[in-house]
Amino acid sequence: GMGLGGVGTEREGLDLRRSVQVADSSPDVAEGDVPTLQPTPTPNPPADPKASMRSINSQELSFIRGIARVPRVPFNREFDYGWPADTRPEGAVQSEGLVIYHSDSALPSDDIVKAASGDAGLPPLLEPGDATANCDVVNVAAVGRAGSQRRCTVLLGQYESQHIGRWMRIDGGGHDDGDARPPLHHVSRGQMANGIDHFAPPKLRAIKMHWERLGTYLGHFDDMTGRLKVLIEGMVGKPDGANNAVVVMTSNMGQSTLLVNFVCKAKADGIDLRNVLVFATDIQTKDIAEGLGLSVFYDEKIFADMPQEEADHYGDKAFTAMMFAKVACVQLVNYLGYDVLFQDVDIVWYRNPVKSFFSNATGPSAGFDVLFQDDGARSLRYAPYSANSGFYYVRFNDRTRYLFVNLLYYGDVIIATKSHQQALSALLTEHASLFGLRVKTLSSEDFPGGHAYHMKNDFMKDVIEKKRKPWLFHMSWTKNKDNKLLFMKQMGFWYVKDQCVDDGAIGVLKAGPVNEGNTSVEDFVGSCCSIDALISCHYKDKPSVIPCKDSKSIDKGGKSFWK
Numbered sequence: 001g002m003g004l005g006g007v008g009t010e011r012e013g014l015d016l017r018r019s020v021q022v023a024d025s026s027p028d029v030a031e032g033d034v035p036t037l038q039p040t041p042t043p044n045p046p047a048d049p050k051a052s053m054r055s056i057n058s059q060e061l062s063f064i065r066g067i068a069r070v071p072r073v074p075f076n077r078e079f080d081y082g083w084p085a086d087t088r089p090e091g092a093v094q095s096e097g098l099v100i101y102h103s104d105s106a107l108p109s110d111d112i113v114k115a116a117s118g119d120a121g122l123p124p125l126l127e128p129g130d131a132t133a134n135c136d137v138v139n140v141a142a143v144g145r146a147g148s149q150r151r152c153t154v155l156l157g158q159y160e161s162q163h164i165g166r167w168m169r170i171d172g173g174g175h176d177d178g179d180a181r182p183p184l185h186h187v188s189r190g191q192m193a194n195g196i197d198h199f200a201p202p203k204l205r206a207i208k209m210h211w212e213r214l215g216t217y218l219g220h221f222d223d224m225t226g227r228l229k230v231l232i233e234g235m236v237g238k239p240d241g242a243n244n245a246v247v248v249m250t251s252n253m254g255q256s257t258l259l260v261n262f263v264c265k266a267k268a269d270g271i272d273l274r275n276v277l278v279f280a281t282d283i284q285t286k287d288i289a290e291g292l293g294l295s296v297f298y299d300e301k302i303f304a305d306m307p308q309e310e311a312d313h314y315g316d317k318a319f320t321a322m323m324f325a326k327v328a329c330v331q332l333v334n335y336l337g338y339d340v341l342f343q344d345v346d347i348v349w350y351r352n353p354v355k356s357f358f359s360n361a362t363g364p365s366a367g368f369d370v371l372f373q374d375d376g377a378r379s380l381r382y383a384p385y386s387a388n389s390g391f392y393y394v395r396f397n398d399r400t401r402y403l404f405v406n407l408l409y410y411g412d413v414i415i416a417t418k419s420h421q422q423a424l425s426a427l428l429t430e431h432a433s434l435f436g437l438r439v440k441t442l443s444s445e446d447f448p449g450g451h452a453y454h455m456k457n458d459f460m461k462d463v464i465e466k467k468r469k470p471w472l473f474h475m476s477w478t479k480n481k482d483n484k485l486l487f488m489k490q491m492g493f494w495y496v497k498d499q500c501v502d503d504g505a506i507g508v509l510k511a512g513p514v515n516e517g518n519t520s521v522e523d524f525v526g527s528c529c530s531i532d533a534l535i536s537c538h539y540k541d542k543p544s545v546i547p548c549k550d551s552k553s554i555d556k557g558g559k560s561f562w563k
Contacts, residue, residue: 049110049113049114050066050107050110050113061157062157063102063155063157064100064101064102064155064157065101065102065103065104065106065107066100066101066104066107067098067099067100067101067123068098068099068101068108068123068124068125068126068131069096069097069098069099069122069123069124069125069126070096070097070098070099070125070126070127070128070131071095071096071097071125071127071128072094072095072096072097073095074127074128075097075128078128078129079128079132079138079140080440081140081432081439082368082385082432082438082439082440082441083142083384083385083441084374084385084386084441084444085374085443085444096125098123099126099131099132100155101135102157105134106134106135106136107134108126108130108131108133108134109133109134112126112130112133113126116130141164142384149193162433162434163433164189165186166186166187166188166189166191167184167185167186167187168184168185168187168191168193169181169182169183169184169185169193170182170185170187170191170193170195171193171195188200189380189383189426190380190381192380198380198381198417198422199381199417199422199426200416201416202412202413202415202416203416206412206415206416207412209412209415210411210412210415211412213305213324213411214408214409214411216301216302217302217328217408220299220301220302224299224302224332225332225335225336227297228297228332228333228336229336231277231295231297232246232277232333232336232338234295235274235275235277235295236274236275236338239336239337239338239396240337244337244338244339244396245275245338245339245340245341245354245355245358245359245393246275246276246277246333246338246339246340246341247273247275247276247277247341247343247354248277248279248329248330248333248340248341248342248343249262249276249277249278249279249329249342249343249344249345250278250279250280250281250322250325250326250329251278251279251280251281251285251289251345252280252281252282252285252306252322252325253282253284253285253503254481255345255346255481256284256285256288256289256345256502256505257481257485257496257500257501257502257505258345258346258481258484258485259278259285259288259289259292259345260288260292260496260500260505260528260529261345261348261488261493261494261495261496262345262347262348262349263292263293263294263525263529264495264496264525264528264529264530265348265349265493265495265533266348266349267525267529268495268529268530268531268532268533269349269350269351271349271351271352272352273293273294275354276294276295277294277295277296277297277333278294278295278296278297279296279297279298279325279328279329280296280297280298280303281298281303281306281322281325282303282306283298283300284506286298287506287509288505288506288509291505291509291521291524292521292524292525293521293525297329302328303325306322306324306325323414323419323420324411324414326342326389326420327404327407327408327411327414327420328408329342330342330394330404331404331405331407331408334394334396334400334401334404335401335404335405337396338396339358339393339394339395339396340393340394340396341353341354341358341392341393341394342391342392342393342394343390343391343474344390344391344474344476346390346474346475346476346478346484346488347390347391347472347473347474347475348472348473348475348488348493349471349472350469350470350471350472350473351471353447353471353472357446357471358371358393364443365393365440365442367438368395368438368439368440369394369395369397369399369400369403369437369438369439370392370393370394370395370400370403370428370437370438370439370440371392371393371439371440371441371442372385372387372388372389372391372392372439372440372441372442373387373388373390373391373392373441373442373444373447373449373474374386374387374388374441374442374443374444374447374449374451375387375388375421375449375451375476376388376444376449376450376451376452376455376477377451381417381419381422381425382421382422382425383425383429384429385425385428385429385439385441386441387421387424387425387428387439387441388421388449388474388476389420389421389424389425390421390449390474390476391447391449391472391474399431399435399436399437399438400437402431402435403427403428403431403435403437406427406431407423407424407427410423410427413426445459445468445470446470446471447470447471447472447474448463448470448473448474449473449474449475449476449477450474450475450476450477450478451476451477453473453475453477453487453491453542453543454477454542457543457561460543460561461543464491464543464545473491473493475487475488475491475493483554486538486539487538487539487542489534489535489536489538490535490536490537490538490539490542490543490544490545490546490548491543491544491545492533492535492545493533494533494534494535494536495529495530495532495533495534496528496529496530496534497527497528497529497530497534499527499528500527500528500529505528508524508527508528509524533545537550537551538551538554539551539552539553539554539558540552540553540558540560540561540562541553541554541555541558541559541560541561542554542558542561543561544561544562547562548560548561548562549562
C-alpha cells in the first residue's frame with residue numbers, strides 16, 4: 001500500500017469524494033503522542049466488513065483493491081523513514097494518512113475491519129500494524145500540503161517507479177480562472193512556479209573547476225589517508241575499537257575565533273575533547289588549534305587555494321570554497337573506517353553527544369546510518385529531510401562510505417548551487433532509495449539551531465530557564481560571522497577574551513613562550529578563554545539570557561524578547 005498523508009478532494013461532483021475524502025475524526029495530536037483509536041459503533045454494519053474499503057470498483061482501476069485510513073503520527077513512528085516532524089501549526093490538521101491496497105490478499109482481516117469500521121461512508125481507521133498486517137511491501141509517499149497551489153497526485157497502475165514524475169505550469173505569475181494558462185511541463189524536483197530551478201545542472205566552468213580540485217585530491221589521497229590513519233589511531237585507537245567515533249571540524253583563519261570559543265566553553269564545562277580532530281585549511285588555524293590542545297590535520301597541497309577570510313554572507317565565494325573542505329574531512333575519516341560526528345565551528349555543547357547519544361545501541365539514533373540536525377527550513381531544495389549539514393553523525397559502513405565518495409564527485413553541484421547542504425540533501429534522497437541508506441532527522445528540541453533561535457521564543461525561554469536541556473546549540477541561520485558573535489554573546493555562549501578574537505589569537509601565541517618551544521595548552525587557553533560566559537546585549541528582539549530591552553532591534557518591527 002502507499003500512504004498518502006492528507007489526500008482528498010474538495011469537489012462535490014466527483015464520484016470518489018465519499019470514498020477518499022479524509023476527515024480528521026481523530027483529535028489534533030502533537031508529534032510523539034499516540035491517539036487512542038476507538039471504534040465507531042454502527043447501528044447497521046454492512047454484510048461485507050470490507051465494503052467501505054472497496055468503494056472504488058472499476059476494471060480500469062483494478063490496481064486499487066481497497067483503501068483505509070491510519071493515524072499519521074503512530075504510522076510515522078512505526079515506519080520511520082527519518083523524515084523530520086511536521087511542527088508547523090497546520091500540520092496537526094492532516095492527522096491521518098491514506099492506505100491503498102493493490103491486491104485482495106493485502107487487505108486486513110475481517111475481524112480487524114469490523115472492530116474499526118466507521119460510519120458516514122468513510123474508510124476504516126486502523127492502527128498502523130493492523131492496516132499493514134498482510135502487506136509484504138509498503139511504499140510510503142509524503143505529498144505535503146498544497147498551500148496556494150492547485151496540486152494533484154496521480155497513481156498509475158503500470159511499471160513501478162521509485163521516483164515521482166513532476167509536472168508544473170511555469171510562468172512566474174498567477175492567472176485568473178478566465179485567463180489562458182501555460183501548459184504543464186516536465187520539471188526537476190527543484191523547479192519553482194516562478195521559474196527558479198534550484199537544481200539546474202552545473203555549467204562547464206563549475207565542472208572544470210571541480211575536476212582540477214578533485215584531480216589534486218585523488219592524486220594525494222593515499223598519502224593523506226596514510227598520515228591521517230596514524231593520527232587518528234593515536235587519538236581513539238583502531239576503527240574496530242569500542243570508541244571509534246571522531247568529532248570532525250574544519251576551519252580557516254576567518255572562522256578560527258568560533259573554533260576557539262567552542263573549545264573555551266567545553267573546557268569551562270569540563271567536557272573531554274580528546275576525540276576532536278580539526279582539519280585546518282591554513283597554517284595559522286593549524287597553530288591555533290594545536291595551541292588549544294586539539295588534534296589537527298593540515299595538507300598544504302589540498303588546502304592551498306582555500307580562502308583565509310570568513311565569508312561575508314551565506315553562499316559567497318569564500319563560503320563555497322570552504323564547502324570542499326567540509327566534504328573532504330568527512331570523506332577521509334569515514335573512508336578509514338571510523339564513525340564521524342561532523343560539526344560546524346558555530347556550535348556550543350551543553351554535554352558531549354557522542355558517547356551518551358549516538359553510541360547508545362538502544363537509543364533513538366540506533367539503526368540509522370546518518371543522523372542530521374533539523375535545519376528547520378522546509379524549502380523544496382532540502383526536501384524531504386531538511387538536513388542541516390553543519391551537524392550530523394555518520395556510522396561507518398558500505399552505504400555511508402559510498403555516500404561520501406559520491407558527494408566528493410558532486411563538487412560541481414556544490415559550486416553551481418553554492419550549497420553543500422543542498423547537494424548532500426539530493427544525494428541522501430537518492431541513496432536512501434537506491435542503496436537503502438537509513439537517514440534520520442534529529443529532534444529539533446534535543447539539537448536546536450538557528451531556526452529555534454529566530455522562530456521559537458517560548459522554546460528559547462525554556463532553554464534559558466533550564467526547563468529544557470538540549471545537547472548543544474548551533475547558531476545557524478545567520479547572515480555572517482559578525483551576527484553569530486553578537487547572538488552568541490547575548491545568549492551566554494561566548495567565552496573568548498577580546499585579546500584572542502580573530503588575529504589576536506596568533507598574537508598571543510607569538511608573544512608567549514612558544515618562541516622558546518615550551519608553550520603549554522594551559523598557557524594559551526588561560527590567556528584566551530574565560531571561565532565564565534562573557535555576556536553582553538545587542539538586540540532586544542532576539543533571545544538573550546539577560547534582559548536586553550534597551551538594545552536596538554535587528555528585524556524590522558522586532559519586539560522585545562523580554563516583556
